[in-house]
Amino acid sequence: MLKLEDIIIATGDFTLAADLTVAPGSSVAVIGPSGAGKSTLLEAIAGFRDLRRGHILWQGQDLTDLPPGKRPVAMLFQDGNLFPHLTATQNVGLGLRPNGRLTPSEHEQVQSALSRVGLADKGARKPAELSGGQQSRVALARVLVQQRACLLLDEPFAALGPALKAEMLDLVAELVSETGTTLLMVSHEPEDARRIAAQALLVADGVAHAPMATAELLDNPPPALRDYLG
Numbered sequence: 001m002l003k004l005e006d007i008i009i010a011t012g013d014f015t016l017a018a019d020l021t022v023a024p025g026s027s028v029a030v031i032g033p034s035g036a037g038k039s040t041l042l043e044a045i046a047g048f049r050d051l052r053r054g055h056i057l058w059q060g061q062d063l064t065d066l067p068p069g070k071r072p073v074a075m076l077f078q079d080g081n082l083f084p085h086l087t088a089t090q091n092v093g094l095g096l097r098p099n100g101r102l103t104p105s106e107h108e109q110v111q112s113a114l115s116r117v118g119l120a121d122k123g124a125r126k127p128a129e130l131s132g133g134q135q136s137r138v139a140l141a142r143v144l145v146q147q148r149a150c151l152l153l154d155e156p157f158a159a160l161g162p163a164l165k166a167e168m169l170d171l172v173a174e175l176v177s178e179t180g181t182t183l184l185m186v187s188h189e190p191e192d193a194r195r196i197a198a199q200a201l202l203v204a205d206g207v208a209h210a211p212m213a214t215a216e217l218l219d220n221p222p223p224a225l226r227d228y229l230g
């Protein structure tokens with residue numbers, strides 16, 4: 001279970017409070033108005049933002065003071081962050097070793113992650129030699145190879161067309177259900193939330209609320225969400 005225990009995240013004059021739990025193995029869409037703090041919430045869970053108050057726990061272990069690399073959490077950012085001068089294989093390898101020097105068994109793990117995202121034969125290509133969808137797959141393979149219990153997606157597929165985005169979301173759903181990974185995914189499109197996440201949590205007015213059934217939240221949105229959904 002991921003537990004945000006009475007936390008307050010503060011950056012500049014922006015603060016976000018949360019007191020909620022996410023069940024292990026569940027998929028939760030993070031929705032809410034622009035600037036409400038969805039990315040901030042994910043960044044705090046991943047360890048890129050300090051808390052002013054409270055604790056973040058995973059299966060009872062307090063993560064609050066652990067650096068990002070020591071948390072059971074992998075995060076995929078909006079732009080994927082691939083290195084242009086490295087091949088797909090090397091980019092994925094960085095998920096395992098920041099210095100890129102892999103053992104033979106780590107090489108196998110990288111190859112298997114590339115296969116799992118459908119890029120078994122594209123490992124030698126650099127990002128510029130791959131399509132947008134294929135680049136997203138490389139970025140996904142890089143977080144997969146880390147085998148973390150919790151995966152955070154901050155709209156990584158926003159730049160893809162609707163069909164490709166749907167394909168990537170289905171792939172993510174398949175992978176997290178295969179591995180029992182807990183997923184939190186920022187989503188600007190209600191349809192994406194419905195597609196991949198049975199639960200959704202609303203971030204609005206300085207609060208990240210407890211997850212609830214996605215359909216229930218979207219079908220009867222509270223005022224802050226109603227204004228945003230239009």
Ligand SMILES: Nc1ncnc2c1ncn2[C@@H]1O[C@H](COP(=O)(O)OP(=O)(O)OP(=O)(O)O)[C@@H](O)[C@H]1O
Pocket residue numbers: 011012013014032033034035036037038039040041
């Ligand atoms: N480094 C920073 N310093 C000060 N304020 C910041 C910083 N980064 C973000 N903010 C503010 O924090 C608030 C939350 O930003 P955040 O990016 O988490 O929102 P969001 O819900 O993910 O938005 P969007 O849907 O537009 O991506 C915003 O009001 C933003 O202006």
